[in-house]
């Protein structure tokens with residue numbers, strides 16, 4: 001079953017300063033939604049809030065009928081909800097494959113090998129450098145590995161935070177292709193970008209975010 005995400009009146013404040021204000025947003029099951037906003041608009045904060053990585057107040061924050069506010073991060077991972085941070089955060093000394101498997105080990109996810117095979121099918125180039133250490137990769141290759149790692153748990157809802165940021169044109173074309181192919185896996189996706197350069201052709205719906213306020217387009 002694929003997850004739909006429903007957010008109603010979500011608020012986040014940091015040091016009592018409102019960062020996200022009354023955010024409401026829906027991701028229908030199996031659809032891809034764009035979240036477009038300039039630097040500092042609140043895209044990362046919204047993704048971190050969905051993942052339970054910061055305190056939030058929300059009337060409704062539900063994925064596949066489950067209140068996310070009641071779940072711990074490892075429980076989100078076990079339910080197939082995953083996040084690809086903008087700043088890759090790979091562990092440099094581990095191999096590519098170890099980096100990808102890490103969320104499965106950390107969160108007790110079964111079927112890691114099956115997921116790994118699916119991920120390598122989606123990105124054969126990642127399979128080709130799976131024994132290299134993360135520190136030996138280019139920035140663009142690291143983005144692919146960060147996506148692969150997010151896909152290890154992320155079989156229901158995937159949050160991609162500015163995946164194209166800082167990626168050279170050739171690799172961003174490849175990344176676009178890989179993200180488009182995620183549709184075959186029936187994933188629900190939020191894809192953030194500072195403008196819609198790469199996401200326009202990928203997403204089913206677009207939301208704009210400006211100074212912590214989200215509007216549907």
Ligand code: ATP
Pocket residue numbers: 014019037038039040041042043044045046162
């Ligand atoms: P970017 O691409 O630059 O990360 P963004 O749209 O993802 O932009 P956020 O990182 O979510 O934006 O930041 C939203 C706002 O919240 C910004 O004004 C930022 O300064 C503020 N903010 C985020 N984290 C903190 C923090 N830990 N302490 C104080 N302010 C913060």
